[in-house]
Amino acid sequence: xxxxxxxxxxxxxxxxxxxxxxxxxxxxxxxxxxxxxxxxxxxxxxxxxxxxxxxxxxxxxxxxxxxxxxxxxxxxxxxxxxxxxxxxxxxxxxxxxxxxxxxxxxxxxxxxxxxxxxxxxxxxxxxxxxxxxxxxxxxxxxxxxxxxxxxxxxxxxxxxxxxxxxxxxxxxxxxxxxxxxxxxxxxxxxxxxxxxxxxxxxxxxxxxxxxxxxxxxxxxxxxxxxxxxxxxxxxxxxxxxxxxxxxxxxxxxxxxxxxxxxxxxxxxxxxxxxxxxxxxxxxxxxxxxxxxxxxxx
Amino acid sequence: xxxxxxxxxxxxxxxxxxxxxxxxxxxxxxxxxxxxxxxxxxxxxxxxxxxxxxxxxxxxxxxxxxxxxxxxxxxxxxxxxxxxxxxxxxxxxxxxxxxxxxxxxxxxxxxxxxxxxxxxxxxxxxxxxxxxxxxxxxxxxxxxxxxxxxxxxxxxxxxxxxxxxxxxxxxxxxxxxxxxxxxxxxxxxxxxxxxxxxxxxxxxxxxxxxxxxxxxxxxxxxxxxxxxxxxxxxxxxxxxxxxxxxxxxxxxxxxxxxxxxxxxxxxxxxxxxxxxxxxxxxxxxxxxxxxxxxxxxxxxxxxxxxxxxxxxxxxxxxxxxxxxxxxxx
Numbered sequence: 001x002x003x004x005x006x007x008x009x010x011x012x013x014x015x016x017x018x019x020x021x022x023x024x025x026x027x028x029x030x031x032x033x034x035x036x037x038x039x040x041x042x043x044x045x046x047x048x049x050x051x052x053x054x055x056x057x058x059x060x061x062x063x064x065x066x067x068x069x070x071x072x073x074x075x076x077x078x079x080x081x082x083x084x085x086x087x088x089x090x091x092x093x094x095x096x097x098x099x100x101x102x103x104x105x106x107x108x109x110x111x112x113x114x115x116x117x118x119x120x121x122x123x124x125x126x127x128x129x130x131x132x133x134x135x136x137x138x139x140x141x142x143x144x145x146x147x148x149x150x151x152x153x154x155x156x157x158x159x160x161x162x163x164x165x166x167x168x169x170x171x172x173x174x175x176x177x178x179x180x181x182x183x184x185x186x187x188x189x190x191x192x193x194x195x196x197x198x199x200x201x202x203x204x205x206x207x208x209x210x211x212x213x214x215x216x217x218x219x220x221x222x223x224x225x226x227x228x229x230x231x232x233x234x235x236x237x238x239x240x241x242x243x244x245x246x247x248x249x250x251x252x253x254x255x256x257x258x259x260x261x262x263x264x265x266x267x268x269x270x271x272x273x274x275x276x277x278x279x280x281x282x283x284x285x286x287x288x289x290x291x292x293x294x295x296x297x
Numbered sequence: 298x299x300x301x302x303x304x305x306x307x308x309x310x311x312x313x314x315x316x317x318x319x320x321x322x323x324x325x326x327x328x329x330x331x332x333x334x335x336x337x338x339x340x341x342x343x344x345x346x347x348x349x350x351x352x353x354x355x356x357x358x359x360x361x362x363x364x365x366x367x368x369x370x371x372x373x374x375x376x377x378x379x380x381x382x383x384x385x386x387x388x389x390x391x392x393x394x395x396x397x398x399x400x401x402x403x404x405x406x407x408x409x410x411x412x413x414x415x416x417x418x419x420x421x422x423x424x425x426x427x428x429x430x431x432x433x434x435x436x437x438x439x440x441x442x443x444x445x446x447x448x449x450x451x452x453x454x455x456x457x458x459x460x461x462x463x464x465x466x467x468x469x470x471x472x473x474x475x476x477x478x479x480x481x482x483x484x485x486x487x488x489x490x491x492x493x494x495x496x497x498x499x500x501x502x503x504x505x506x507x508x509x510x511x512x513x514x515x516x517x518x519x520x521x522x523x524x525x526x527x528x529x530x531x532x533x534x535x536x537x538x539x540x541x542x543x544x545x546x547x548x549x550x551x552x553x554x555x556x557x558x559x560x561x562x563x564x565x566x567x568x569x570x571x572x573x574x575x576x577x578x579x580x581x582x583x584x585x586x587x588x589x590x591x592x593x594x595x596x597x598x599x600x601x602x603x604x605x606x607x608x609x610x611x612x613x614x615x616x617x618x619x620x621x622x623x624x625x626x
Contacts, residue, residue, distance in 0.1 A: 002520075010420075013419060013420075013522075014419055014420055014421035014422075015421070016419060016522040017415045017418065017419020017421045017424075018415070018419075018421050019415070019422065019522070019523075020412065020414055020416075020419065020429065020522070020526075021412055021415035021416060021421075022416025022421075023408065023411065023412070023487050023488065024408065024411070024487060024488040024489065024547065025427070026487060026490040026495075027408075027484060027486075027487020027488055028427075028434070028487075028489055030487070030488065031446065031483070031484045031489045032430075032437075032442065032489050034445070034449070035442035035445035035446045035449065036441070036442055037489075038445035038447075038448075038449075039441050039444065039445050042444070042445070052348065099339065102332060102335065103336075103506055105332070107329055107332060108329075109333075111616055113336050113611065114342070114616050115608075115612040115613075116340045116344065116615060117340065117343065118608075118612070118616070118619075119343070119344065119347070119605075119608070120343065120617070122547060122601075122604050122608045123469060123601055123604065123605070130573075131435065131573075132569065132575075140524060140586060143372065170399075170423075170467060179342060180342050180343070180345060180346070182345045183339070183342060184346075191619055192550075194620070194624050195619050195620070198619075198620045198621070198622075202364055224474075229603075230476075237495075240435065243438075244433065244438035244439075244440070247556055251438070254440065254441065258440075258443075258444060263444050266444075267441070267444070270438070270441045271441070272438060274437070274438070274441065278368070278436070281436075282506055294599035296421055
């Protein structure tokens with residue numbers, strides 16, 4: 001009480017700030033912090049369903065021991081999740097940055113193109129896209145029927161004609177056929193990049209023009225440095241999306257355990273994975289902030 | 298020497314200018330042609346599943362075996378749609394989508410704005426911790442907290458108050474809010490619903506960019522902070538509110554994970570869609586490339602249609618708001 005009186009107007013203001021945040025804080029405790037702590041505890045416990053709800057008995061590291069020794073698939077799943085992350089993450093970032101730069105230019109029909117490219121934002125991130133992508137890319141192939149992407153573009157034929165070794169052409173073929181999948185994950189990223197580019201002061205570009213910079217130089221020395229913070233946001237967002245995607249191998253594995261009501265093991269799987277992911281994210285963030293500091297010097 | 302410094306005649310200057318301009322226009326024409334080719338080809342790859350969906354949904358059984366049918370079937374068949382509406386239980390599912398998902402989507406738009414304003418504009422003790430918590434809510438996947446949440450909802454007990462009452466008075470009160478709208482609405486009302494972290498983050502970015510002067514003037518004129526927020530901040534934030542509303546509605550509309558966990562009947566549309574293939578199989582439509590295929594795609598069309606129509610109506614505004622929202626990271 002005393003402190004508030006001394007603080008005067010600033011303290012009063014800070015009290016109002018607390019009022020604004022208070023409902024969210026309550027919600028945070030009830031709907032986030034408590035369940036999170038419970039799930040940490042559950043990962044160290046043998047959880048079973050009783051009449052009066054879940055009954056958890058503490059078993060120490062038993063669940064964690066099980067996921068590495070008892071369950072053959074877990075380490076494999078983690079490897080799969082990380083390797084698919086390793087190839088899709090950079091592709092998504094680069095693809096969405098390139099598309100955002102192109103869509104951000106001034107040209108005829110850009111509103112039309114933008115509305116086309118924002119459609120994944122409307123439709124993706126749900127069950128429909130899983131259904132659509134799996135059916136339209138795989139089942140049609142087995143139908144031997146009408147034009148799936150691979151048949152439309154015929155990448156392998158083109159590459160064979162160019163005389164590339166088969167190993168490379170198969171890899172490129174896989175890359176191209178997964179491009180559709182990746183493009184569908186770029187929606188929000190493109191939106192964020194464009195929103196970021198719009199807030200780069202026009203002045204910078206004028207200076208670059210006056211100084212006689214080429215488009216390429218302008219991109220690297222004006223656009224990218226001003227986008228660093230948005231880039232960080234996009235990178236974090238993409239990483240989270242990829243890592244927590246329900247189609248992700250670890251998520252699927254853990255979900256089967258949750259479904260068969262082995263909550264302890266499922267939770268242990270999720271927590272270990274979460275720690276690994278957080279460590280990777282942490283390293284990426286550290287590298288990124290170091291890089292951006294060097295850039296701005 | 299004299300050769301180089303001699304003045305160019307007017308004709309020569311005009312000629313040079315024309316040449317430079319011609320070079321420039323051909324270059325820019327070529328560039329714009331390249332840009333269109335690039336954008337159209339990527340757009341084709343991107344929208345291919347949608348074309349496929351639309352074309353398959355109106356195919357009849359005969360069209361699947363007919364090799365001459367690629368995109369357009371010979372006769373438009375409504376069989377797929379009829380089956381899809383039946384399997385999805387479309388009317389009921391659409392209603393529960395509105396009841397559970399859309400309502401909480403809108404609640405979240407409001408509650409997140411409130412929390413974000415407090416975090417963006419005011420300084421108070423513990424704010425750093427709250428920002429860390431905010432990042433954590435974005436980071437932690439829903440799957441990790443879902444089981445404890447379901448358990449808690451099956452016997453709702455806010456901070457042990459009901460347990461205390463039960464112990465004091467020997468009552469057996471037990472509140473189960475599973476299967477009701479409350480397990481969607483309550484978290485949203487407190488701003489910790491589906492992806493609320495991202496929404497708060499977008500709001501904070503925007504509020505930080507708003508000029509402070511208006512709010513300070515209102516403060517000096519004696520308006521309470523809540524009044525300032527409602528009368529001044531909200532009206533000048535229509536752009537960000539619009540964007541967040543679109544995102545919120547879309548994310549909630551597409552969510553099936555929470556719905557599967559929280560309720561066990563009258564599922565929203567998104568859940569129906571994940572189950573459509575197994576429903577079709579149990580009903581005996583096992584021919585993958587015939588009617589069940591067009592029914593699956595018709596279900597996708599039915600699911601996407603409301604959002605797509607909304608998007609087509611609002612796209613100009615949406616695209617403009619992307620320009621104005623000004624995310625700086």
